[in-house]
Amino acid sequence: MWLASLVLVAAAGATPPPMSNHTEISNPWFRALPARLPAGGYLELHNTGRWLSTLTGADSPHCGMLMLHKSEQKSGMDTMSDMASLDIPAGETVKFAPGGYHLMCTDPGPTMKPGNTVPVRLHFSDGSARIVAFSVKNARGQ
Numbered sequence: 001m002w003l004a005s006l007v008l009v010a011a012a013g014a015t016p017p018p019m020s021n022h023t024e025i026s027n028p029w030f031r032a033l034p035a036r037l038p039a040g041g042y043l044e045l046h047n048t049g050r051w052l053s054t055l056t057g058a059d060s061p062h063c064g065m066l067m068l069h070k071s072e073q074k075s076g077m078d079t080m081s082d083m084a085s086l087d088i089p090a091g092e093t094v095k096f097a098p099g100g101y102h103l104m105c106t107d108p109g110p111t112m113k114p115g116n117t118v119p120v121r122l123h124f125s126d127g128s129a130r131i132v133a134f135s136v137k138n139a140r141g142q
């Protein structure tokens with residue numbers, strides 16, 4: 001019995017826990033725009049573990065598509081590109097914010113209205129996932 005527990009503890013030390021378990025999410029929100037324009041999704045991801053966490057995508061029943069995007073300025077132009085994945089190193093925090101990393105919700109459903117809350121499932125590279133409730137705010141982030 002004692003030996004069996006010891007083996008279990010050793011195994012737990014060697015195998016990283018699911019990424020979704022050591023990635024804390026704070027301040028998740030969508031910026032809803034009029035006329036069903038795409039809504040930007042913002043949040044902070046904090047990796048509380050000793051292992052890398054890699055976000056690979058997101059989906060929501062309230063969005064046609066939900067993509068990982070990065071906005072940046074290139075030679076004075078605003079550009080936006082797809083990201084296949086985003087690493088959150090052990091112990092670090094990655095912020096999604098207007099003008100930078102964002103989730104892009106195309107063809108948002110009628111529930112994407114300020115005051116509502118919509119669920120989003122975040123996917124990690126080890127196959128784990130986490131469902132997060134996003135607050136919907138208006139264009140001014142209120």
Ligand SMILES: [Cu+2]
Pocket residue numbers: 069070080102103104
């Ligand atoms: Cu975008």
